[in-house]
Amino acid sequence: MHIHILGICGTFMGGVAALAREAGHRVTGCDAGVYPPMSEQLRALGIELIEGYGADQLQLKPDVFVVGNVVSRVHLADGTARFPLMEAILDAGLPYTSGPQWLAEHVLADRHVLAVAGTHGKTTTSAMLAWLLDACGLAPGFLVGGVPLNFGVSARLGQQAAGQARPLFVIEADEYDTAFFDKRSKFVHYRPRTAVLNNLEFDHADIFPDLAAIERQFHHLVRTVPQSGRVVVNRDAESLERVLAQGVWSEVAGFGTSAGDFRARGEPHDFEVLRSGQGLGRVRWKLTGTHNQMNALAAIAAAEHVGVAPAQAAQALADFENVRRRMELRGTAGGIAVYDDFAHHPTAIRTTLDGLRRRVGPQARILAVFEPRSNTMKLGTMKARLPWSLEAADLAFCHTLGLDWDAAAALAPLGQRAWAGGDLNTLVAQVAKAARPGDHVVCMSNGSFGGIHAMLLEMLSNR
Structure with missing residues (x-):
């Protein structure tokens, strides 16, 4: 079977692709801004990746299109479809299914x-x-x-x-x-x-x-x-x-x-x-x-x-060695440890920081650097819980790019312990300025956070 996956670089859909390939199917896929690490993992499996959602991908003539939940029927301001391939599939009456449904029928049964x-x-x-x-x-x-x-x-x-x-x-x-x-x-x-x-x-x-x-x-x-x-x-x-x-x-x-x-x-x-x-x-x-x-x-x-x-x-x-991006130590520079963590919900932020506090003790300083990137956090639904989530941190730094709500106001209960700003370079500079030997810097986001970990380690090494 040849399957073509729309939104293949997402963690779940990339996993579906890997399973399908291992099962002997021909797998191709597309995504916007085909990105690592999933793109690298898939290419290593011999899976052809295509940039974008162009309707010309119908020419691949797969047996079925497997559609990720990143795909929608949204149209842009000029009236063009954000996902023209999906529109073409629907117009042509071609077979399509969801990732979970394909997985259930072909792997989990x-x-x-x-x-x-x-x-x-x-x-x-x-x-x-x-x-x-x-x-x-x-x-x-x-x-x-x-x-x-x-x-x-x-x-x-x-x-x-x-x-x-x-x-x-x-x-x-x-x-x-x-x-x-x-x-x-x-x-x-x-x-x-x-x-x-x-x-x-x-x-x-x-x-x-x-x-x-x-x-x-x-x-x-x-x-x-x-x-x-x-x-x-x-x-x-x-x-x-x-x-x-x-x-x-x-x-x-x-x-x-x-x-x-x-x-x-x-x-x-x-x-x-x-x-x-x-x-x-x-x-x-x-x-x-x-x-x-x-x-x-x-x-x-x-x-x-x-x-x-x-x-x-x-x-x-x-x-058990845990999972990448779960309190993963990315490096140490100038006696300062920099971690990467996937936490983005206030409860997850709090439990992550509480766990680190129990490990490093009350004397060590924890600097929490976070990005409210999930759809829920972008909406500001849980902004009132942020001060509670950051109680275990000595200092908190919030990246506010893309937010429609006032993060500084939400963090006001933390007083001078909190900083908020939308420019990533300025944020990195603020963290590097505040950090001192023996500190633990935890960067939390459900995205790549603009490569902040490498930026921090480089700046800390050169100061």
């Missing part, structure tokens, strides 16, 4: 799918789960919204392990909508037998009016889990309790800090895994933060459903 959903921690928990299953000899396939350092790729098909009724497949289950023609959450296509509900807060203000609307989508996911399946749920989250109250037809395994079957005792980097007060195993690893402790409990509970003993899973996590 007849597999035991372990889906990890939640506002926060989906990528990290998916990578954890894939790693511990692999370390325990189960050779799972996976599609993760990042690059797990243990594997070096974001997706693979995997194999059927001895003793398993079906091949295992771990997937990061996103609640964002599927495509312009399918407004259901992506995860309803995956039909998991093991579903992890990690947490649930309001997000994606561009497509969801309120938290209740997202809870409804999560319950749609719960409805797809079979009676023989398992729903692993964070019992600390009231929103998830409301989801389950709408009905659940599968085994439920809870985890949490104060409730649930699986709990932790000890520090986030070294803790015992408990069930009903009884010790099951111990996790000693490099990760920090209570959020990662909870992610580990979720992964352990999910792995148990496919036969991995919690003690074995806990031991396997000792070698």
Whole structure:
């Protein structure tokens, strides 16, 4: 089969492309500003990439066009289509489908799918789960919204392990909508037998009016889990309790800090895994933060459903290397450490900084540098929570390019601890001026942040 993917350089669609290529299909694709790292990963797989969405790509004559959710029916001010290829596909009546639908039909069918959903921690928990299953000899396939350092790729098909009724497949289950023609959450296509509900807060203000609307989508996911399946749920989250109250037809395994079957005792980097007060195993690893402790409990509970003993899973996590862009140390210059992190939601920013604070102690300084780049943050829906999210930082720097709301006013409760501005070079200069040996600088964005990490390290080295 020849598939042509629209929006191929996105993490999810790039993963779909890699899986299709590994399965033996011919894969081509297009995107606007074909960009690394996904472009490099795809070219290494022999996938032809085309710049832009020109209608002339119909000449490729694929068996089906696979459409990413970046594609829309939007027309520009001059009346031309932003995605002329999509308009041409519709006019010609050619076959097309969404990425999640193609994945469900051609990869996930007849597999035991372990889906990890939640506002926060989906990528990290998916990578954890894939790693511990692999370390325990189960050779799972996976599609993760990042690059797990243990594997070096974001997706693979995997194999059927001895003793398993079906091949295992771990997937990061996103609640964002599927495509312009399918407004259901992506995860309803995956039909998991093991579903992890990690947490649930309001997000994606561009497509969801309120938290209740997202809870409804999560319950749609719960409805797809079979009676023989398992729903692993964070019992600390009231929103998830409301989801389950709408009905659940599968085994439920809870985890949490104060409730649930699986709990932790000890520090986030070294803790015992408990069930009903009884010790099951111990996790000693490099990760920090209570959020990662909870992610580990979720992964352990999910792995148990496919036969991995919690003690074995806990031991396997000792070698988990995390995911790129999750508190990834990009370098040290002049005694100042510069990290890259994907955090962009206020809760994620807070848990990231809290985890670093626990690791470096109260005396070390933390400089938080962040970019409100997600659709929700650009709308200003959560601007009032920014001071709360930055409490663990000694200084905070906000890049305001593209914002329609006053970031300086939102950060005013932090007083002289906060700086806001729209010019990236000025921002880098301000951070470099404020930083001193022993500091930890955390750059947080769900985008490339204009290459700020390299800029900072260069300026710090030359000052």
